Amino acid sequence: MSATIKDIAEAAGVSAATVSRVLANKEGFYSQATATRVRKIAVSLDYEKNTSAVELVTRKSRVIGVIISATKTNFSDKIIEGIHAEAIRHGLSVIMLYAGQNDPQLQEQALRTLIERAVKGILVVAIQLADENLALLQASQIPYRFLSTSYNSNKLPSIASDDYQIGYQATQHLIERGHHKIGLVAMDTSGHIGQQRVAGYKAAMIQAALSIEDDWIKEGMYTYEDGVRAMQTFGRQPEVTAIIGASDLAAIGVLNQAMQYGIQVPKQLAIISIDGTYLARIVRPQLTTVTQAFYEMGTLGTQMLLDQTQQTVSQFTPIKIETRQST
Amino acid sequence: MSATIKDIAEAAGVSAATVSRVLANKEGFYSQATATRVRKIAVSLDYEKNTSAVELVTRKSRVIGVIISATKTNFSDKIIEGIHAEAIRHGLSVIMLYAGQNDPQLQEQALRTLIERAVKGILVVAIQLADENLALLQASQIPYRFLSTSYNSNKLPSIASDDYQIGYQATQHLIERGHHKIGLVAMDTSGHIGQQRVAGYKAAMIQAALSIEDDWIKEGMYTYEDGVRAMQTFGRQPEVTAIIGASDLAAIGVLNQAMQYGIQVPKQLAIISIDGTYLARIVRPQLTTVTQAFYEMGTLGTQMLLDQTQQTVSQFTPIKIETRQST
DNA sequence: CTGAAAGCGCTTACAG
DNA sequence: CTGAAAGCGCTTACAG
Numbered sequence: 001m002s003a004t005i006k007d008i009a010e011a012a013g014v015s016a017a018t019v020s021r022v023l024a025n026k027e028g029f030y031s032q033a034t035a036t037r038v039r040k041i042a043v044s045l046d047y048e049k050n051t052s053a054v055e056l057v058t059r060k061s062r063v064i065g066v067i068i069s070a071t072k073t074n075f076s077d078k079i080i081e082g083i084h085a086e087a088i089r090h091g092l093s094v095i096m097l098y099a100g101q102n103d104p105q106l107q108e109q110a111l112r113t114l115i116e117r118a119v120k121g122i123l124v125v126a127i128q129l130a131d132e133n134l135a136l137l138q139a140s141q142i143p144y145r146f147l148s149t150s151y152n153s154n155k156l157p158s159i160a161s162d163d164y165q166i167g168y169q170a171t172q173h174l175i176e177r178g179h180h181k182i183g184l185v186a187m188d189t190s191g192h193i194g195q196q197r198v199a200g201y202k203a204a205m206i207q208a209a210l211s212i213e214d215d216w217i218k219e220g221m222y223t224y225e226d227g228v229r230a231m232q233t234f235g236r237q238p239e240v241t242a243i244i245g246a247s248d249l250a251a252i253g254v255l256n257q258a259m260q261y262g263i264q265v266p267k268q269l270a271i272i273s274i275d276g277t278y279l280a281r282i283v284r285p286q287l288t289t290v291t292q293a294f295y296e297m298g299t300l301g302t303q304m305l306l307d308q309t310q311q312t313v314s315q316f317t318p319i320k321i322e323t324r325q326s327t
Numbered sequence: 328m329s330a331t332i333k334d335i336a337e338a339a340g341v342s343a344a345t346v347s348r349v350l351a352n353k354e355g356f357y358s359q360a361t362a363t364r365v366r367k368i369a370v371s372l373d374y375e376k377n378t379s380a381v382e383l384v385t386r387k388s389r390v391i392g393v394i395i396s397a398t399k400t401n402f403s404d405k406i407i408e409g410i411h412a413e414a415i416r417h418g419l420s421v422i423m424l425y426a427g428q429n430d431p432q433l434q435e436q437a438l439r440t441l442i443e444r445a446v447k448g449i450l451v452v453a454i455q456l457a458d459e460n461l462a463l464l465q466a467s468q469i470p471y472r473f474l475s476t477s478y479n480s481n482k483l484p485s486i487a488s489d490d491y492q493i494g495y496q497a498t499q500h501l502i503e504r505g506h507h508k509i510g511l512v513a514m515d516t517s518g519h520i521g522q523q524r525v526a527g528y529k530a531a532m533i534q535a536a537l538s539i540e541d542d543w544i545k546e547g548m549y550t551y552e553d554g555v556r557a558m559q560t561f562g563r564q565p566e567v568t569a570i571i572g573a574s575d576l577a578a579i580g581v582l583n584q585a586m587q588y589g590i591q592v593p594k595q596l597a598i599i600s601i602d603g604t605y606l607a608r609i610v611r612p613q614l615t616t617v618t619q620a621f622y623e624m625g626t627l628g629t630q631m632l633l634d635q636t637q638q639t640v641s642q643f644t645p646i647k648i649e650t651r652q653s654t
Numbered sequence: 655c656t657g658a659a660a661g662c663g664c665t666t667a668c669a670g
Numbered sequence: 671c672t673g674a675a676a677g678c679g680c681t682t683a684c685a686g
Contacts (some may be wrong), residue, residue: 002468004663015673020665030671046466051444052382053663057678061379063422077404084425093440095390095422098411113420117378139373141329224609252609259611282551282579283610284586331679342657347681357655380679384662 003045011041023049055118064305065114066096067107068125073222074249075275075294079125079147082298090306095119104130115140121305123147128191143311147301148294150192150314159301161292162316163193167200170244170272170290173321175208179242179270182210185230186220186250194219194246197274201244213239222246227253236261242270242327248279251287255326270327285325293317330372338368350376382445391632392441393423394434395452400549401576402602402621406452406474409625417633422446431457442467448632450474455518470638474628475621477519477641486628488619489643490520494527494571497599497617500648501569502535506597509537510567512557513547513577521546521573524601528571540566549573554580563588569597569654575606578614582653597654612652620644 005023009016014034021029022038030038055061064087068076080096087094095117097110111133114122122137122144128151129137137144146158167184174182184201187194198217205212218233220226227250234240245251251273255265263269265285273280276291296317304310332350336343341361348356349365357365382388391414395403407423414421422444424437438460441449449464449471456464461483464471473485494511501509511528514521525544532539545560547553554577561567572578578600582592590596592612600607603618623644631637 005665006663016664017666017673017675018671020663021672024665026666028671034671048439048442048467050383050663052379052388053678054665055379055678056377056383056680057663057665059678081425084423088425088436093422093424093444095420096411097420098408098415109415112375115375117420140375224605249609256609256611278551279609282576282583282606284583332681333679343680344657344659344682345655347679348656351681353682355655361655377679380662381681382662383664384679384681386662 003042003047004050005047007045008038008041008047011045012038014038059118061118061120062091063093063095063117063119064302065117065119065122066094066125067099067110067114067122067127068096069099069127073126073247074279075148075247075277075292076125078277078294079298079301082295082300083123083302084298085295086299086302090302092120099127102128104133107133108136111136111140115142118142121145123301123305124149143305143308145301145305147297148292150196156314157304157312158314159297159304159317160193160314161319163196164200164203166274166290166292166319167197167202167244168204169200169319169321170274171201171204173272173288173290173323173327174242174244174270175204175210177242177270177327180210181213181216181240181242183216183218183230183234183238183240183243184246185218185243185254186222186226186246187217188221188246189217189219197246216240220246220250222250224249224253226250227255228257230254231257231261236263238263238269240269242272245271245273245287248273248275248277248287248289251326252279252283255283255285255287266326272321272327276322280322280324288324288327289322291320291322293319330369330374331377332374334372335365335368335374338372339365341365350374386445388445388447389418390420390422390444390446391629392444392446392449393421393452394426394437394441394449394454395423396426396454400453400574401606402475402574402604402619403452405604405621406625406628409622409627410450410629411625413626413629417629419447426454429455431460434460435463438463438467442469445469448472448629450628450632451476470632470635472628472632474624475619477523483641484631484639485641486624486631486644487520487641488646490523491527491530493601493617493619493646494524495531496527496646496648497571497601498528498531500599500615500617500650500654501571501597502531502537504569504597504654506569507537508540508543508567508569510543510545510557510561510565510570511573512545512570512581513549513553513573514544515548515573516544516546524573543567547573547577549577551576551580553577554582555584557581558584558588563590565590565596568595569599572598572600572614575600575602575604575614575616578653579606579610582610582612582614593653599654603649607649607651615651615654616649618647618649620646 099110218230276289280287426437545557603616607614
């Protein structure tokens with residue numbers, strides 16, 4: 001249908017090889033005159049390079065693959081933005097596939113698609129891979145990296161926040177403001193992230209010689225509803241005077257339910273949330289947050305994926321406390 | 328590096344053609360025995376099909392391309408979710424490219440990447456293409472469709488809401504609640520969407536024999552900040568008693584600034600917003616919205632892209648008013 | 655049921 | 671500076 005290199009060659013009276021070289025801007029292989037002629041004809045023929053053919057013959061692709069969770073956390077947007085920005089800088093395309101948070105079969109399907117495509121690298125965003133899929137990924141020889149997911153073992157290359165520090169600093173912030181009874185809400189403690197944050201929380205409490213009640217910690221999956229439910233469990237007369245929300249949305253759930261109960265924030269209940277997306281700024285009172293550097297996770301992750309020498313190194317992106325109206 | 332069809336053929340003692348047929352599940356071309364043997368060897372060799380080669384020879388790809396705005400509106404998430412869901416149903420991959428809202432060069436780059444890849448179809452989400460890029464897209468012969476963008480001419484295939492109706496119904500809702508002075512905030516009237524909504528707004532006002540002041544309409548680009556600024560212009564003693572926000576975020580901007588002024592919502596000022604994403608439900612008071620069917624835009628758009636007979640038809644997805652606490 | 659052969663559109667040593 | 675030729679990994683009429 002569309003024009004090929006051969007059509008151009010014919011029209012220009014040169015070989016396909018020369019056309020290929022001109023179009024790929026290989027230096028020193030042709031005269032200025034040929035180049036101009038070839039380029040002009042290419043344009044006039046509406047020529048578009050066939051990427052499949054190029055990838056087949058060069059055996060490498062200009063694509064990086066991203067696997068993200070279908071039940072998207074609202075922070076993944078920023079990570080993806082970062083990935084795209086960095087990809088564009090390198091002239092790469094991004095192919096994105098959704099996979100369920102805990103659906104090994106969907107994960108496998110997504111992985112295979114990327115492997116068949118022989119992508120340049122694979123970024124796994126906020127998803128914990130099933131063991132067999134991790135093995136599949138590793139067997140593929142394709143460079144990969146986890147973003148915003150850390151594993152128990154540090155052997156897997158990742159870019160994420162230091163979740164222990166997140167838990168610790170959030171708690172510390174509250175303790176400094178005089179709170180002794182601090183709740184922790186909507187964290188999934190079956191995963192490494194949740195465990196680390198709880199560990200950080202406990203460390204800060206113990207260091208301040210504060211005791212911890214088991215039911216100050218309400219588990220969840222980081223959702224808005226988990227926040228609401230947790231606050232309902234605390235009730236109208238919560239024992240705690242401050243709460244750490246596992247995500248901005250969870251914290252907003254806590255906030256709304258607290259307001260529903262007529263509890264004043266921050267006067268009667270302080271709230272700090274983890275993530276620091278724009279949501280924290282559009283609610284009232286605005287939420288104090290432990291802000292993560294999501295955009296940087298995306299850019300840095302992409303860079304390190306492309307850098308052969310860095311392939312196995314894991315790294316933390318910085319976090320910071322942003323004090324607003326809720327503490 | 329990795330195993331090819333030839334390696335399998337050799338190991339199985341059959342031809343590459345047979346392997347190809349088995350692996351593609353072509354019926355009636357081989358004995359059950361051969362098939363099982365070939366499949367087993369394929370697995371043991373960690374065989375992964377080379378998509379480039381397949382696409383090159385079959386001259387069609389299993390990929391659909393999506394171009395979205397880099398300055399993402401928060402509703403595009405839902406559209407993209409819909410696209411992915413439908414793509415997975417059809418065994419297709421999705422390649423996503425960001426392009427600036429008004430950067431013709433980035434648009435062209437994104438388009439060319441997709442065209443070179445000979446994708447099966449192109450979905451343009453919430454972006455207005457520059458004329459020359461539209462021409463490029465059309466010349467490519469690749470099926471395409473605009474999502475959540477309607478053009479002046481109805482000649483371009485799109486899936487979107489009826490923006491005239493959005494403007495009309497939002498206004499109508501307010502009028503029914505006794506409002507006579509109604510503001511319209513953060514709409515970009517340089518685009519078709521904004522123009523249609525304003526037209527719907529005016530029609531409803533005129534039909535109710537209400538007059539319209541020019542400065543009840545505050546332009547903007549649908550952002551949170553536009554909402555805040557608009558409310559600042561209305562001031563502490565706004566002439567209007569109700570405001571239509573061009574997006575959920577814009578409406579939240581209005582809401583927050585109004586609360587800042589000590590204006591009570593909805594008692595002193597009613598607010599209705601357009602979009603109806605989850606944001607409307609997590610703020611207090613919850614926002615009444617004209618809710619758009621974004622997820623359906625994604626699924627329907629993808630379906631129609633794949634359906635040859637429907638390629639030129641444009642369609643509206645339904646809208647509905649969801650009454651909450653702000654009106 | 656199976657295979658030999660041609661070909662998809664491109665790149666790149668190799669030889670001039 | 672330029673071209674002929676081989677080859678990337680697969681699919682698919684065609685002939686048996």
